[in-house]
Amino acid sequence: MSYVDNLVSMIQNIIDMLTRPDALFQEKIKSEEGLKTPFLFVAVVGIISALYGYMAGSLTSRMFAFAGAGMSEIVAVSSVVGAFIGVILFWLIGSAIFYLISMAFKGTGGFNRTLEFVGYGFIPQIFGSLVTLIMAVYYLPMVQVPVVNSFQDPGVIQNAVSHLMHDSAMMEFTKVSAVIAIIFLMWSASIWIHAIKYARNLSIKNAAITILLPVIIYIIYTLFMTFMGFSTPGGY
């Protein structure tokens, strides 16, 4: 019964976090700090992202099919691990950025509390990752992957990567996934405003500035890179 109660409680917490985060953080600030539950949310996002990373990595494996045995496994493992660790780093770095900006507003409260509350804000990212994964299942099989025959010339590899990223299905998927990421990032941002407000004891205005400043910069950068141009390492 306790597991069922916990599950019901968690679902209720999630619904509350998505619909009335201000009230929820107002209650949680009174409780003890705990990173276990936020880490769970972040980990779920990381696992879904790892699945997506595996699919994207399979494209790269096909591109380097002539590299010999073992190359596809290396690419798959690095894609999965990279996607998972990337989400964790995003959580840590994002929290640190919010923490640092809130210092300008003389915010109080520890980093762990900031990390905890920001972790709750990753709940919308779970849905966002799922939608992105569904879109990847839809789009990625349509991508025509170029095969790299020569591994001596870096220009050939760069050219192949550029061909992959300029594939029409790949470009469509990139745009769709970017818009989805932005939508759910804004949803997370709306939660993070309340999170940082209580975690750092800020006014709603200062909390909004603390969150929206880096988020808007990130969104502008993402939109620019997605719709105005795409760059691969080394340029093209």
Place this chain on the structure above:
Amino acid sequence: MKTTSKESLSYERRFLLKISITLIIVSSMAFTALAAPTDTSGSTATSLSPAYTQVTVSDVTLDPRTFATGDEGTITVIVQNTGTQSVTIRRATLYDKDITLLSSTTYDSVGSIGAGNQMPFTFTVKADVPEGIYYPVFSLEFQDTGFLRYPVKLEVKNSPVVLSVTDKPDTFVPGKKSVVTLSLSNLRTNAIKNVIVSPNASDIEIIPQNIVINSLDPGQTVKLPFSITPKSPTDIDFEAVYLNGPNTHQVGLILPIQFNNDKTQSDPVISNIVSAPDGNHIRITGDVTNSGLQDAKSVTVASGSPAIPVDPFKVYAVGLLKPDDFSSFELTVSSESPDEVPVIVSYKDQDGNTYSRSTAADISAAKTPKSNSSLSYIPWIIVGIIAIIVVFVIGYQYTKRRKQ
């Protein structure tokens, strides 16, 4: 009477003595005439003079040494006076019923040949006779009396000089240098001189243009290598011209040049052709394999007209392809190119001759619009719905907060 008798007896004795002496002289002369020796050169001394008997033929030279039917030549007879007195020669000549004497200069008034001296007599003859051995007679008449006759051996033989092919490639390939080796054999019994072997043909490069041999001894064979680079099918007329004495002869050989595929030549084959969209262009990839038995050098792969090649791979340079070796290639063409484009592989052989082969590549699949184009709105519709839901949720949050 006694006196008369004595005188009569003396007269008879003197008469008998005279007769005896005369008989002795006559019989000696007759014996001498019957016992006169024959000259080694075939002359017969009709005089008792030893000077004439000492004139002999010391050497005979024929040029050519062996005649062919119809050949002209010279016969030189050298006469030597081995005696101690000079001998006057009135006339020298050569005659035979078959061998024709062509000499315009005659030896009707020769003069004297001093003691120990030699004198040559040269006659121009024509052997317009069948094969065989002939003996034209050299005749030397002396001033006072006597003559010298000497039959000269003259051989007429039509043994050939043979020109033949001893080595040539199995096939000739246009523009490819090949070596053809001829052999020239002298089956005659005398040496031939100033041999010139020259090929005659058009639209073909032959090195050397001719080969000169100063002298070819009897039974000798020489190899004659010619480098031949044909451009079109033709016949090469090889001709060997030589001198047999002063006579020019020739022997010919026709070598037909017909083109066929070299069974060992390099043979690059294009396979595994795949076309795919490459941005606004089309990328063609494939393999080129040398299935021949010789190296294919300077191998390049390019798209031919009516394809429109574009960067970065207008041409793909492969380089050297050894037999049974292969290389991948990559080409980029404009999407404006037709559905079927020629992929041309060019290569060179050992001599630098360039060859090319074309293989059709179907790129229609790479030009076909993606089937998902009509479905691409669905994800955006979903994204729009999600955006509306998120906006609604965020708005709900703030509405809830204000109420609180």
